[in-house]
Each structure stands twice: as structure tokens, then as C-alpha cells.
Amino acid sequence: MSNISRTITLQIAAALLGLSMSATVGCQQRPRLPAEEERQAPSPRASTSPQETLAHLPELELEALRPRKRQLFISVLEDQFDPCGRPMSFGEALRSKTVHDDCPKAIELAQFVRAQVLEGKDRRPIVLALLEETRRRHRQVTLRLTGRPRHGPQDADALLVQFTNYACGYCRELQPNLERLLEAHPSVALVVKHCPLDSAEIATTAAAMVLAAERVGKGFDLHRALTNHEAPLDRATLEDLVREVGLDPEVTEAGLQDLEIRERLIEDIEDVERAMLEGIPSFWLDGREIPFVQLEAALSRTPTLRARER
Numbered sequence: 001m002s003n004i005s006r007t008i009t010l011q012i013a014a015a016l017l018g019l020s021m022s023a024t025v026g027c028q029q030r031p032r033l034p035a036e037e038e039r040q041a042p043s044p045r046a047s048t049s050p051q052e053t054l055a056h057l058p059e060l061e062l063e064a065l066r067p068r069k070r071q072l073f074i075s076v077l078e079d080q081f082d083p084c085g086r087p088m089s090f091g092e093a094l095r096s097k098t099v100h101d102d103c104p105k106a107i108e109l110a111q112f113v114r115a116q117v118l119e120g121k122d123r124r125p126i127v128l129a130l131l132e133e134t135r136r137r138h139r140q141v142t143l144r145l146t147g148r149p150r151h152g153p154q155d156a157d158a159l160l161v162q163f164t165n166y167a168c169g170y171c172r173e174l175q176p177n178l179e180r181l182l183e184a185h186p187s188v189a190l191v192v193k194h195c196p197l198d199s200a201e202i203a204t205t206a207a208a209m210v211l212a213a214e215r216v217g218k219g220f221d222l223h224r225a226l227t228n229h230e231a232p233l234d235r236a237t238l239e240d241l242v243r244e245v246g247l248d249p250e251v252t253e254a255g256l257q258d259l260e261i262r263e264r265l266i267e268d269i270e271d272v273e274r275a276m277l278e279g280i281p282s283f284w285l286d287g288r289e290i291p292f293v294q295l296e297a298a299l300s301r302t303p304t305l306r307a308r309e310r
Helices: 003-016 067-078 090-095 104-118 123-138 169-184 201-214 219-228 235-244 249-255 259-275 292-301
Strands: 158-164 188-194 282-285
Touching: 067 090, 067 104, 067 123, 090 104, 104 123, 104 292, 158 259, 169 188, 169 219, 169 292, 188 201, 188 219, 188 259, 201 219, 201 235, 201 249, 201 259, 219 235, 235 249, 282 292
Parallel strands: 158 188
Antiparallel strands: 158 282
16 A cells, blocks of 8 residues: 555544544545636647538537637647547547547547637647546546445446545535436446545545445435535534434444445545546546546447446
């Protein structure tokens, strides 16, 4: 176990025992997406006309880009390789009329490039960011899911994993959209894993109580109650929420001292490190991280995706 893992393990132990630590290591709450602002950008020469060659990709919204930014966008795509590994350029992959079926990740990465252009970045930073994002999306991680709160069918066509924290305000704001997504895709299962935030020991305690509730089939109910709770958490509030989902607080309190539950919290932290999370909430589909804004399209394209779980 790395030094980071040992430090966070101590944090979990402290949280479960009601102690305080002056320094903690953990996840950072993912910042909200900044508003897309129009700024000046360099004006490289483009080799194709986006209106004519990418008209079948309205999701790229090229008409909304100013001419110089449109040229920069096209130029970056023409100079990079196809993200699906075929012998063609990124731009050629996008120009294919069957790109939605042949290489959907090309569209997603083109949207990423568009966002970088809108942020006013120059060509080199955009290319470097694209290469890093491509590498990240090709990374596949097997996450440990046994005993975690789960919502959805056991024979799900798609398995969505969420890293969250009960002190994460952005995670709470996103919850209504997530629930609407699950309602629209009833064949999708959601599994919840915990990611510790700095100085959020009460949230780690809450996560242990959720794992204890999962043993009696109430884990996701308690998770939902915690996520929808807007006021700051304390032990009294946790006990009230436990009662609201029909559990005796003694059941969840006992979980705080349970070695198996502690091990699962430590496994979550190790998975955070292996997945190299940059912030929460973080969503994973078929072992790969995916931005929440792209989940709807991804699920629509993969109706028979089989759940991978261990």
C-alpha cells in the first residue's frame, strides 16, 4: 500500500472511531464546468470546410464557433490520428457518415477539443490536452463492487459506477439528473463507491453506515436519503436518516466497528488511486471513466452492454 493509501486508511480509522485528524488526503470535489466564453485564438489554416464535411454531426455545433476558432478546431483534428486506431486522421474519421456507429469516441473527443477551443487555449495546449484525454479514455479499470449499494437489475445491460461523497455539494446537485437518467434507462444498474474528501470525516462515517445498511438490503435507500439531504450532516442527522429508511440505528452503528466494512472502504480508496480520479462526482461505464454529460448518448449507443462486476 502506498503512503497515500496509508494516510487515507488512518483517516478512515479516525472517522470510524470519532477521532479528528489535522491533515487528510482524499478526493477533491470536481469543479463545475465553466461557462463557454468567446476569446481570441490563433488562426491556423484549415484544410477542409466544416460546414460541408461535418454537417452530419450537429452535436459539434460548428456554426456557433467564430471563424478563427472554427479553423483552429478543424486544424487540430486534421493533424491528429483517428482515436479508434484506424489508418486515417481524426478529421477523416469524423467525416465518415457512419462515425456514430464505427467510432463514437471520435465524436466525444471532438466535443472535448471544441470545449478546449472555446476556453481560448492555443494549439499546443489543446493538442496536449487531447492526447491526455485520449489516454485517459482508453484506460480501463476493474473496480471492486461487492457489497456496495446497488440500484437496478442484477442482469443489467449496462453497469454504471459512481464515486461520490456525502459532503460533496456538486454530487448532491447532480442527483436529480442522475435519477432521471436511471428512470430513462431501466436496464442500467448503478453501483456507488465512496471517495473521501479532505476534512469530511462525517461523510466517511456515513459511507460506513451505508455499507452496513446494504447488508440488510437498505444500502441504496440510505445512500439516496443522504444524497438528497441538503443540511450539514452530524451523527444525530445520520441516525434520523437511518430511521427514515426503516432501519434501527444500532444496525448501522455496529457497522462502524466491522472489519469487513472497513476493508471495503479501504478498497474504495485503493480504487480511487488506481483509477487516478481527478475529482468527484466521477462516473465509470464498462470500466472506463466518462463525463456525466456524455452518459445519455453513451447508454443510448450501447443497449446490450453487459455488466462487468467482481
